[in-house]
Amino acid sequence: MSNSKNDEIGFSLSSQSIAKGHGQFPYIIVRLHYAIYLQEPIHFHPKKNNELIGINIDSNFENKIENFPKLLSIASEYKQSLDTKNNRNHRLCVVLSPNQAYYYEENEIRFLPSIPSGGTLVNSRKEIIAMGNSHFIS
């Protein structure tokens, strides 16, 4: 269960998960349950890449940051579709960097300089991809 340094409990994102787009900014984190989080990577590219898991957005911008102004709309649409699908309100945030996240709360979106970390991280197939580690690769 542990492939971290020393004898710490948990494990970090595998190279397979990273190759599928996990652990790279920007991404959405959905709180599924106490300390259980779903990570939904957001990919911007001119052509669809079937190897990547997550939200795929068509874009011709070469510089990734030029796509960031779309993130709030993307996260809002994702939340609306998730809320409708599961018939409940989901707590989620869109994470832009190690110290920048926008949290969807009851009636507002709130900026915080801290991002979700640790717990059990799963992908959209509900497979566990990390545990007790950061949700991004440095």
Next chain:
Amino acid sequence: MEKQLVVRLKSGHEITFVPNEVILNNTFIDVPSLLNENKFPLLLHFTHEALVSTLNLSKMPDCVLLHLKDDFSPKSATYCINREIGDFAVHSQCKLVLFIPFPLPFELKKIKSIQLSKKSKS
């Protein structure tokens, strides 16, 4: 009471920033040193009578400055993106300047209004 700045977008989204407010009477401010003690979002509130404040932004983390009128409505903005080594400063005519980390997840031109809201700390 917690001071909050609510940014309303034309899309209907409302984004709340709880700024770390620093009240200053100086006209020259070394902003990076203020960031050592105050995290983003940072709100500078000038109380001096001069027409402009000079903000030293050298070696600042990438951010956006929103220059706000006295009622917190937006007047102008500055992108502070340090890609080269060198000194970098801007002048602001506003008594309130909000610093938000760059990049933003929305377009500045989509801001409809910015308003002050005060809520009890939970």
